[in-house]
Amino acid sequence: MKTWLIPAVLAVAGAAHGAQSCDDLRTQIESKIAAAGVARFTVSVVDANAPASGQVVGSCELGSKKVVYEKGVGEPRPDAGGAPAPSREPMLTECKDGTVSVGGDCRKPQ
Template sequence: MKKIVLAMVLALVAMPVAARKTCDDLKAEIEAKMTKKGVKNPTLEAVANADVKDGKVVGSCDGGTKKLVYTRGK
């Protein structure tokens, strides 16, 4: 039981650190994962939170001020 609680606490502590990644770093990580899963030429764009309109939000970067948006290629 103590191990589960410890794991949950560590996960909560690590979450803000992940949100502080730069958009370029996070974009590279997500593109690599998508390419590995078979997506050809993934299109990711970092946009301000208020400017998210089309596409699917796949990540948050720059301290939560921007979102990475995936738009399916044609």
């Protein structure tokens, strides 16, 4: 996970304290985490006194509820990160003349 994600989420949660409903805050935090490329996570709203197995990333309803983030649980989200990162391995290509090229270039050297 990106190291700047949690402080960014905490800043959003702190700025939104009391200004939004818990569901709005949860949705906003989920979208920021998904935009950072995290595919499997949950964000839930629980009572402030309830034990939390994840990281507390915000509070709502005047501090009576807390927003908890857990990475690596839940269903993969289709909106997380878009396309996978390109591979850095050389590409193996079969050329029209039957030869094989490593690196994807079938042009003959001049």
